[in-house]
Amino acid sequence: MLEIKDLHVKVKDKDILKGINLTVHPGELHAIMGRNGSGKSTLANAIAGQDSYEITSGDILFNGTSIVAESPEERALAGIFMSFQYPVIIPGVNNTYFLKAALNAKRKHQGKTELDAVEFLKLIREKLAVVEMDEKYLHRAVNDGFSGGEKKQNEILQMLTLEPALAILDETDSGLDIDALKIVAAGINNYRRDDRAIVIITHYQRILKYLEADYVHVLINGKIAKTGGENLAEQLEDKGYSWLDN
Amino acid sequence: MHYLEKELNELIQFWDEEPEALRALRSDAFKQYKEVGLPNRKWEGWQFTDFSALEKTSYRLASPGDLPPVPETLPTIANCNRILIINGHFQENLSVLSDKVTVQTLQHAYATNPEIFNKTVVNNSNPFHNLNTALMNSGLAIIVENNAVIDNPIHILYYTTGLTEPIMNHPLFLIVAGADSETTIIEHYAGTTNVQYWQNVVTYINLSDNAVLNHTRIQEEDLNGNHIADTAYSLEKDAQLNAFHFASGSSLYRQNIQVNLASSGASSTVNGLCLAKDRQHLDQQIIINHLKENCSSNQLFKYILSDSSAGVFNGRVIVSEGAQKTDAQQTIRNLLLTDKALAHSSPQLEIYADDVKCSHGSTTGQLDKNAIFYMRSRGIDVQTAQLLLISGFAKEVMETITNTNIDTYIDEKLTTWLEHIGVTP
Numbered sequence: 001m002l003e004i005k006d007l008h009v010k011v012k013d014k015d016i017l018k019g020i021n022l023t024v025h026p027g028e029l030h031a032i033m034g035r036n037g038s039g040k041s042t043l044a045n046a047i048a049g050q051d052s053y054e055i056t057s058g059d060i061l062f063n064g065t066s067i068v069a070e071s072p073e074e075r076a077l078a079g080i081f082m083s084f085q086y087p088v089i090i091p092g093v094n095n096t097y098f099l100k101a102a103l104n105a106k107r108k109h110q111g112k113t114e115l116d117a118v119e120f121l122k123l124i125r126e127k128l129a130v131v132e133m134d135e136k137y138l139h140r141a142v143n144d145g146f147s148g149g150e151k152k153q154n155e156i157l158q159m160l161t162l163e164p165a166l167a168i169l170d171e172t173d174s175g176l177d178i179d180a181l182k183i184v185a186a187g188i189n190n191y192r193r194d195d196r197a198i199v200i201i202t203h204y205q206r207i208l209k210y211l212e213a214d215y216v217h218v219l220i221n222g223k224i225a226k227t228g229g230e231n232l233a234e235q236l237e238d239k240g241y242s243w244l245d246n
Numbered sequence: 247m248h249y250l251e252k253e254l255n256e257l258i259q260f261w262d263e264e265p266e267a268l269r270a271l272r273s274d275a276f277k278q279y280k281e282v283g284l285p286n287r288k289w290e291g292w293q294f295t296d297f298s299a300l301e302k303t304s305y306r307l308a309s310p311g312d313l314p315p316v317p318e319t320l321p322t323i324a325n326c327n328r329i330l331i332i333n334g335h336f337q338e339n340l341s342v343l344s345d346k347v348t349v350q351t352l353q354h355a356y357a358t359n360p361e362i363f364n365k366t367v368v369n370n371s372n373p374f375h376n377l378n379t380a381l382m383n384s385g386l387a388i389i390v391e392n393n394a395v396i397d398n399p400i401h402i403l404y405y406t407t408g409l410t411e412p413i414m415n416h417p418l419f420l421i422v423a424g425a426d427s428e429t430t431i432i433e434h435y436a437g438t439t440n441v442q443y444w445q446n447v448v449t450y451i452n453l454s455d456n457a458v459l460n461h462t463r464i465q466e467e468d469l470n471g472n473h474i475a476d477t478a479y480s481l482e483k484d485a486q487l488n489a490f491h492f493a494s495g496s497s498l499y500r501q502n503i504q505v506n507l508a509s510s511g512a513s514s515t516v517n518g519l520c521l522a523k524d525r526q527h528l529d530q531q532i533i534i535n536h537l538k539e540n541c542s543s544n545q546l547f548k549y550i551l552s553d554s555s556a557g558v559f560n561g562r563v564i565v566s567e568g569a570q571k572t573d574a575q576q577t578i579r580n581l582l583l584t585d586k587a588l589a590h591s592s593p594q595l596e597i598y599a600d601d602v603k604c605s606h607g608s609t610t611g612q613l614d615k616n617a618i619f620y621m622r623s624r625g626i627d628v629q630t631a632q633l634l635l636i637s638g639f640a641k642e643v644m645e646t647i648t649n650t651n652i653d654t655y656i657d658e659k660l661t662t663w664l665e666h667i668g669v670t671p
Contacts, residue, residue, distance in 0.1 A: 048623050076625035088620040092638025101634070102624035109625070141638070158624060 001026050001197050002047070002166055007058035009039075009046045016042040018222035019058070024166070027194040031208055031233060032201045034219035035241050040201045041085055043219070044170040047199075048082035049075045062166070076102075077109040079165035083155040083172045085201075090142035095154070098142050099124065099161055106162055127160040131187045149180035156187035167191065169200040173207035185210030205237040218244055249304040251276070253414075254380055257307060268356055271363070275379035282373050294558040294590045295500055295529045300472060305414035305444045307383050308334040314408025316340060321436050321466075324651040326401035333406055334384035334415040346394035347429075348387075352418060355387035362387070362420055365450070372502055375476045378416045378448040385417035385447075388431070392424035392454070399430035399460075399649060406437030406445070406471065414444040421449065423457040423485075430460040430649055436495070437468040445496075447475040453485035453512075460488045462652050466659065467495035469524065475501040481512035481541075490647050491518035491547075492656050493528055494663055503532040507541035507569075517646050518547040519656070521663045522555035522587070529558035534574065536565040536599075542573040548643045549580045550636060551587035552667045559591045563606065567598040576606040581639050583613065583667065632669050 002024040009017035016039045024030055034040050046053045047060060049072035059066050067075050090098065103123075104114040115123065128135060131153045143151050152172050159167050169188070173181055185207055192198060200211070208216075208230060216232040217224045218241065225244045226232065254276055258269060284300065285292035312333045320330070327344045330337040336351065343349055356363055370376055390396065404417065423429055433449060445467065453459050467473050473496040479487055493499055505514050520528045534543045549557035563574045580589035593606035613635050621631035640660055647653040664670065 050619055071628075072619060072622035073625050073627050076623055082623055084620065084623075088614070088616045090614075090617045090620070090635065090638060092641035093634045098621070098624075098626075098634070101626055101630065102621075105625040105627070105630075162624065 001063060002199070003061040004047075005059045005061070007043075007046065007060060008056045009042055010054045010056050011042060011052065015056075016222055017046065020222070020224060022217070022224065024197045024199060026165075026197055028214045029192065029198045029200065029211060031213040031216045032199060032219055033203070033216060033233065033236055038219045039222045040219055041170055044082055044085075044168045044199075044201055047075075047080065047168055048072055073105070076162075076164075077106055081159050081162055081164035081167045083152075083159060083167065083169040085171040085174065087143045087146075087151040087155055089144050091144055093142050095140055095142050096120075096124070096138040099158060102158070103161055124161060127157055130160055130190050131157050132183050133157060148175040149177065152176060152180065152184055153187070156184055160187060160191055163191075165196055167196070167198050169198065171201055171203065173202050173204060181207060182210065205233040208233050220244055249306070250377065250381070253307045257381060257383065264353070265356065267360070272380045272382075275376040278370075279373045279376040279380060284373060291531055291560055294556070295498070295527060297498070297500075299498055300444060303412050303442055305412045305442075307381060308413045308415050310335070312409070312413055317405070317407055320403060320405060321434065321655075323399070323401055323432060323655045326399045326432065326651070329386065329400065329402045331384060331386075331402070331404045331417075333408070333413070334417065336384070336386060344396050344398065344400060346391040347396060347400065348389040348391075350387040350389070352382060352385055352387060352420075355420060359387070362422070365452075372476055374446055374474045374500075375448055378418060378446050378476070381414075381416040381446075382418045382448075384415050385419045387420040387422075389422045390424050390427045390429045390457075393426045394424060395428045396430070399432050399652065401432045401434060403434045403436065404445075406443055406468065407439055409439045409441035409443060412442045412444075414446065416446045417448070419447070419449040421451040423451070423453045423459045425454040426456045427454070428458040430462070430652075432462045432464065432652065434464040435473060436464070436466045437471055439468050439470055442470050442472070443468075444472045445474065447473070449475070449477045451477070451479045453479065453481045453487055455483045455509075456485060457482070458486045458488075460648065461490075462647070462649075463489070463491045464656070465491075465493040465495050465499065465501075469495070469497050469526070471496040472498040474499075477501060478504045478506070479514065480506045480508050481514060483509040484511035485509075486512070487514040487516070488646075488648065489514070489516045490652075491516070491530070492520075492659070493518070493530075494521040494659060497526055499526070499528045501530045503530065505532070505534045505543065507534070507536050507538060507543065510538045510540045512538070513542040515544040515646065517545065517643050519640055519643050519660075520547070520549045520557055521660065522549070522557055523552045523663070523667050524555060525553070526555045527558075528556070531560040532562070534563045534576075536563070536569040536572045536574060539568065539570045539572070541569065543575070545576040546643050546646065547578050548640060549578075549589060550583065550640065551580065551589060552583040554584070554586040556588040556590070559589075559608075561592070561606070562594045562596065563604060565595075565597045565599050565602050565604065569599045570601040572599060572602040572604065574602070574604040578608040579639070580608075580610040581613070581636065582610065583636070629670060633664060636664060636669060
């Protein structure tokens with residue numbers, strides 16, 4: 001589904017990613033771990049199409065097609081979703097309106113009819129229940145006045161509503177208390193299916209206790225330094241990252 | 247500005263039945279104007295606006311000949327009683343008046359209630375106000391009876407159209423909201439013409455004890471228009487003013503707003519939304535005078551500036567000695583859509599009392615790139631993302647319009663404006 005080939009990315013003239021290779025198949029859950037500044041968020045943003053991240057060489061293929069020249073919205077419509085490390089507050093834009101606009105953009109792209117307000121509300125109520133969010137959050141501006149945990153729940157709500165084929169979750173578990181963490185993990189498990197793939201970027205092993213990761217990758221200095229199974233995450237928890245430095 | 251004196255003399259000759267006292271008022275005001283002339287950039291409070299365009303063209307006062315056929319389609323706001331004025335001419339037969347509201351021509355108002363004129367027109371330091379007094383040739387007095395609750399808004403539509411040569415109008419509106427009355431008044435200026443024109447408006451609004459007045463001012467003149475306005479409110483005891491000033495029209499716009507909280511317990515909310523494109527120059531100055539104790543004032547002004555336009559906002563809140571327990575807030579937010587658009591804002595507080603709660607702030611920014619990326623990453627295209635953000639910016643202030651029909655009208659104006667600057671879904 002996702003194939004990253006020798007990807008080099010610059011941010012503000014600084015080389016951040018220095019040759020990433022990663023292949024993700026449908027049904028898989030990959031965890032990418034690493035210290036601050038190792039390039040984890042850069043990788044997520046490069047996949048989502050943030051234009052301040054300059055791809056200097058290499059390629060990103062999604063379902064066999066290169067997406068590096070595509071706009072963020074084209075990538076989203078094709079089925080890529082990124083949960084933001086820092087979800088953006090959009091003053092004055094109602095959360096329901098935003099979600100409905102996003103969903104209908106996707107449905108239109110897929111040649112489906114757009115949902116009207118009643119149909120949308122029925123759908124969104126089901127999804128709200130999964131992430132244990134109160135309906136009042138629908139009536140607020142996007143992420144405006146949301147706590148850290150509520151912002152992350154809102155990201156998961158968007159993912160469940162938009163049903164992407166590939167979800168890149170950028171530190172969705174950071175800053176969550178244990179209850180919020182469980183809710184977010186339940187949302188991710190609810191989303192997980194054989195035809196969908198998940199890449200979760202995290203600092204901490206604790207969310208992986210609730211998710212079954214197929215692969216754990218360690219990113220060091222812009223490269224994947226080691227790949228293993230869930231036990232690699234446990235090793236990192238015990239030993240830190242320094243044993244992988246060379 | 248020789249044309250002004252010539253026009254004044256012709257006006258005095260033409261209206262030879264005018265009372266002597268009114269003529270004296272005109273001559274005195276013109277004398278005051280002549281002593282200082284038009285504002286220039288050295289004047290405090292006027293430094294960001296160039297009025298020389300008003301000198302480059304000779305404007306003639308609108309005359310009875312300047313009345314084209316009434317256009318078939320005029321701006322309409324649902325469920326209003328309309329007062330229609332075309333090129334300065336009150337169209338009484340096309341107007342729908344309300345019970346409990348007296349509408350008078352200025353001559354009639356002067357004959358029956360000259361004090362109200364004297365209250366507003368003497369000793370004003372604003373030269374445009376003095377010019378208006380000298381040359382006033384249109385406008386109305388609108389008096390809402392005590393205790394009257396007027397359900398449908400009174401929509402004053404001042405429309406300029408079908409001009410053959412540059413004209414000017416100096417309308418004066420005198421509005422009195424009676425004690426314990428409740429009214430919504432829309433003061434609306436619009437036009438379509440290929441010829442330049444100049445509106446120099448004075449509006450004086452008095453809110454009697456415990457009156458509630460919603461005043462919406464819509465300025466959507468043709469871009470061939472220049473619109474100068476002096477809007478003064480005076481609030482008596484426990485009166486409540488909810489004002490909204492929307493401006494998207496005219497190439498040159500200058501409005502002076504003054505709110506006098508003249509008695510205890512009065513409260514005013516004066517909000518506004520300005521949309522500027524091309525080379526429009528929209529300038530507003532607002533002064534809130536807290537003269538007595540226990541009054542509150544709120545201001546929220548938003549400017550959305552595109553192309554090479556400029557937005558100027560100069561706000562002052564003055565809390566007089568003795569105006570204890572004043573609660574005053576002032577917020578100005580500018581959104582610049584291009585690198586060439588300019589915003590000048592200065593919020594100022596002058597406080598001479600010690601037990602008050604006052605705050606002010608001003609921000610200027612561009613569309614949040616992160617927010618745009620966030621929306622695009624959810625499949626929303628750039629244009630729609632921009633549209634949502636700009637509408638979202640306007641929403642905070644639009645939400646303060648309590649009348650749904652007025653809100654709908656201004657919302658449609660915003661949508662059309664966004665289409666004109668190329669932001670469409």
